[in-house]
Amino acid sequence: MTSDLLAPLDLAFWNIESARHPMHLGALGVFAAHSPTAGAHAADLLAARAAAVPGLRMRIRDLWQPLAFGGAAREPDPDFDPLNHVRLHAPTDDFHAVAGHLMRRPLERGRPPWEAHVLPGADGVSFAVLFTFHHALADGLRALRLAAGLLDPVDLPERGPRPADPPRDLLTEVRALPGRLPGLLRGAVSDAGRALDIGSALARSTLGMRPSSALTSEPSGTRRTAGAVLDIDDVHRVRKTTGGTVNDVLIAVVAGALRRWLDERGDGSDGVAPRALVPVSRRRPRGAQPPGNRLSGYLTPLPVGEADPLRRIDTVRTAMARNKDAGPDRGAGAVALLADHVPTLAHRLGGPLVGQAARLWFDILVTSVPMPAIGLDLGGHRLTEVYPFAPLAPGQSLAVAISTYQGRVHYGLVADARAVPDLDVFARALREEAAELVEICAK
Known part of the structure; x- marks a missing residue:
């Protein structure tokens, strides 16, 4: 896998970010749990599967050489470790309270800018996963496909036979x-x-x-x-x-x-x-x-x-x-x-x-964030709710994201x-x- 230059809009999102204004997308997925250990099992699955999803191994590196001065490129992280990205948290009875706290933290810029936080439910019958992806790594549709690569194998609809645009190599x-x-x-x-x-x-x-x-x-x-x-x-x-x-x-x-x-x-x-x-x-x-x-x-x-x-x-x-x-x-x-x-x-x-x-x-x-019409699972546990989260612009107090999944609007x-x-x-x-x-x- 070779490196490719960030497109201008990706570069803009990369540079807009500050410590007080993280520029990552998020999605809080709630799953039905078959046992109190379902959350821990889900965290193990996510870490094991992450290495097989090429897009999740890509970090963003700033460029300072001539003709690309001030730019940035995606490139494979030679030290990629899924355990740096998948976190298992203590049980909670309020998934949104924990998600809000986690959404305030910028993603670490020295490694692939994404995380998956597993939140076991205190009730033992549910758990949640908060996925976060930097906006320079993916837009909503791309983030969905990256996250889907970590869930149980499903046949997502293909987007057509046309080849992808070639990498923007310097x-x-x-x-x-x-x-x-x-x-x-x-x-x-x-x-x-x-x-x-x-x-x-x-x-x-x-x-x-x-x-x-x-x-x-x-x-x-x-x-x-x-x-x-x-x-x-x-x-x-x-x-x-x-x-x-x-x-x-x-x-x-x-x-x-x-x-x-x-x-x-x-x-x-x-x-x-x-x-x-x-x-x-x-x-x-x-x-x-x-x-x-x-x-x-x-x-x-x-x-x-x-x-x-x-x-x-x-x-x-x-x-x-x-x-x-x-x-x-x-x-x-x-x-x-x-x-x-x-x-x-x-x-x-x-x-x-x-x-x-x-x-x-x-x-x-x-x-609006698109979702597949089919039901999704993680370790055999059905995804029952999914709340997309958009980045909050500096100086603004509220952002709204919408997705439709399994007959319900979230x-x-x-x-x-x-x-x-x-x-x-x-x-x-x-x-x-x-x-x-x-x-x-x-x-």
């Missing part, structure tokens, strides 16, 4: 540069126009927006997690009544839950319309899955100030349809694409500033623990908002 890149110059110049002109489009759209996105102060905070370096579960059949009932997509309904539920949460904590929701960044995968539907990130995004106003739940769905549906018509390569949500045109050294020097600017770009992250919530001590209230608000929508649509 020597190959240099040799190919002269022949690529004409195309690069044409691309630069096109990209300049796209950058102007994105910049103007971002400026327009601030007009009429009124985010709540509850969604911004001075970073404390702390984390709290929580989750909420909905029945996918209920979501489909709402969608059939209101139109649009399942994703439109799930985003509107977030808007309604924010309204309930803000009103209950006394911050008020009148006129509040925060900007939600909704990431969009740019992977080819039937292409192979190379490492790293292939992401753009849509910027969508959340109609938190709208009192009517059905009008909230209509507003979200209209905004998302407008985004899809424009496509993921233009518009305010496509700022991530500009990373492709920033020199490596600028990524290194400007990473902290880019991280701090996130709150000027969007107010809350709402992302909302995974990550918050700054000091700014949002009542994250469980927001989780409850998600369930209450969905229940009200189901009741309204049943009339």
